[in-house]
Amino acid sequence: MNKSSAIIPWIVKIVAAIILLQTLFFKFTAAPESVEIFTRVGIEPYGRIGTGVLELIAAILILIPATAYLGAGLALGLMVGAIGAHITILGIVVMDDGGQLFIYAVLVAISAAIILWFEREKITAILNKFLFKKG
Secondary structure, three states: OOHHHHHHHHHHHHHHHHOOOOOHHHHHHOHHHHHHHHHHHHOOOOHHHHHHHHHHHHHHHHHOOHHHHHHHHHHHHHHHHHHHOOOOOHHOOOOOOOOOOHHHHHHHHHHHHHHHHHHHHHHHHHHHHHHHHOO
């Protein structure tokens, strides 16, 4: 792996982790925007707090090389849910944010997918070990 191809995975990991970690303040402090979003989705307060905990776990796992694929998988799943909520319930623009939260969700989803792509050999090896083990 050359130098530039080694840097790209770290850039997307940092982008995903920063976005995930940055939104935690709003979830954990019950910021009006977060309360409004999770109320409209019908899962306030437990969904807001639970999502925050899962996003914290995903961000940490993404930044640890041995577990980056786990964090990316978790982040991708969470962002598919967030994007789905935006498309079906919330709308792209929430509380006059100009679509910022939707864009963040898309950026994290893309970053997570890129991380999973770079980790595909590790994921394949793990799947092969557990799915096709003998005995």
